[in-house]
Amino acid sequence: MVLPSAAAQYRSGDTEYRYRPDSELYYLAGTTEPETLMVLVGGHDPRFVLFVRPRDETEELWTGPRLGPDAAAERFGADECYPLAEIDARLPGLLQAGGRIHYRLGGSERADAFIRGALELARNSGRRRGTGPRGLDDPGEILDELRLRKDADEIEAIRVAARISAEGHRLGAAAVAAGVGEWVVEAAVEAGFRAAGATGPGFATIVGSGANGCVLHYVENRDTISDGALVLIDAGAEAALYNGDITRTYPASGSFSDTQREVYRIVEAARLAAVEQVAPGVTIASVHDAAARVIVDGLVGLGVLSGSTEELLGESAHRPFFPHQTSHWLGLDVHDPGDYAHAGESRVLEPGMVFTIEPGLYFRPGLCDGSAARLSGIGVRIEDDVLVTDEGCEVLTASLPTAEHEVEALVGAR
Numbered sequence: 001m002v003l004p005s006a007a008a009q010y011r012s013g014d015t016e017y018r019y020r021p022d023s024e025l026y027y028l029a030g031t032t033e034p035e036t037l038m039v040l041v042g043g044h045d046p047r048f049v050l051f052v053r054p055r056d057e058t059e060e061l062w063t064g065p066r067l068g069p070d071a072a073a074e075r076f077g078a079d080e081c082y083p084l085a086e087i088d089a090r091l092p093g094l095l096q097a098g099g100r101i102h103y104r105l106g107g108s109e110r111a112d113a114f115i116r117g118a119l120e121l122a123r124n125s126g127r128r129r130g131t132g133p134r135g136l137d138d139p140g141e142i143l144d145e146l147r148l149r150k151d152a153d154e155i156e157a158i159r160v161a162a163r164i165s166a167e168g169h170r171l172g173a174a175a176v177a178a179g180v181g182e183w184v185v186e187a188a189v190e191a192g193f194r195a196a197g198a199t200g201p202g203f204a205t206i207v208g209s210g211a212n213g214c215v216l217h218y219v220e221n222r223d224t225i226s227d228g229a230l231v232l233i234d235a236g237a238e239a240a241l242y243n244g245d246i247t248r249t250y251p252a253s254g255s256f257s258d259t260q261r262e263v264y265r266i267v268e269a270a271r272l273a274a275v276e277q278v279a280p281g282v283t284i285a286s287v288h289d290a291a292a293r294v295i296v297d298g299l300v301g302l303g304v305l306s307g308s309t310e311e312l313l314g315e316s317a318h319r320p321f322f323p324h325q326t327s328h329w330l331g332l333d334v335h336d337p338g339d340y341a342h343a344g345e346s347r348v349l350e351p352g353m354v355f356t357i358e359p360g361l362y363f364r365p366g367l368c369d370g371s372a373a374r375l376s377g378i379g380v381r382i383e384d385d386v387l388v389t390d391e392g393c394e395v396l397t398a399s400l401p402t403a404e405h406e407v408e409a410l411v412g413a414r
Helices: 023-029 057-063 068-076 084-095 109-129 140-148 152-175 182-195 210-214 258-277 284-302 309-314 370-375 404-410
Strands: 002-004 010-012 037-041 047-052 080-083 206-209 230-235 237-239 246-251 354-357 360-362 379-381 384-388 393-395
Touching (some): 002 109, 023 037, 023 140, 037 084, 047 068, 068 080, 152 182, 152 237, 152 246, 152 384, 182 230, 206 210, 210 230, 230 379, 246 379, 258 360, 258 379, 284 309, 284 354
Parallel strands (some): 047 080
Antiparallel strands (some): 002 037, 206 230, 230 246, 354 384
């Protein structure tokens, strides 16, 4: 298995974004330095090999201390650790040790070239010697399953990220008011993350007021909050490279209107129904189904849909108003890897799995007419992070309330 570090990303010219390590490399090796390359060799002579940047006083003056090969080998427990300059001499031999290579093409131009060279060499000469790699596999075939089940240290890291995410949300809610810019609320949320010890947001913070809350990934945050509008905040902190992910929907006035309250109660009931489903042995699909059933019943009650619940679910009649799934895996990546189904069967939940529960209702302008036109521009999403336990589930984000009166009390609170 060959895992390169994440490449540096540039905002423009030579201005770099803050470096974020590759999740797979960090998961296996713990290293966060740019330009690192990890090789795992199996078989009769298993080895953990790292290639890292050498010490360099001039470079370290600009970008900070480097470990160098000796310190990296000691810190990460590598069997062998070499400076990057030795990749050309050593990597080809390491690649010939396996029958297949677990590597994702496109991760590194330099590594790509070595991988292609190893496969070509094996095709040309391997038939006679019976050695060398004959195929390429995605590392995710092994790593995705490992990462899906969190160990105790990972769970604690996510708990910390969830706690910080909730603290940032409280500061964001306190900034919500008519006449305030969405960007001001965004700044309050992210300042809360940093003040509580996070490296920053795990993804672009969403602050959607009014109809902007109906845009699922609205990140411009450039409008001014209108009087009486709802404000949907979807934000999560990254701490120790693990992520939280919370959504709450707040009334800018500090109190939901009657119509807004109707919609909010439906979404909150859907969230509760989904949380109640979470337990070992239950499928991830059943979590979504529980939320979707409540959403359909709610849409019927609002006069948006008509018909039996079973028929409407079978027709996916709710999809224009609830177009996304209820859950995604959560961990080192906000949308952590792991299949949701295999061979046509939904994934069965196991202790140690962490995912979101985030039902929503979005009435985009023009989507409703007649008596339902009163709902136009209302967007509500409520999202929590949950851990599957031996007994059922733990809501990791429960410190941030969802009950409507408690949500109202957070608005403008200082």
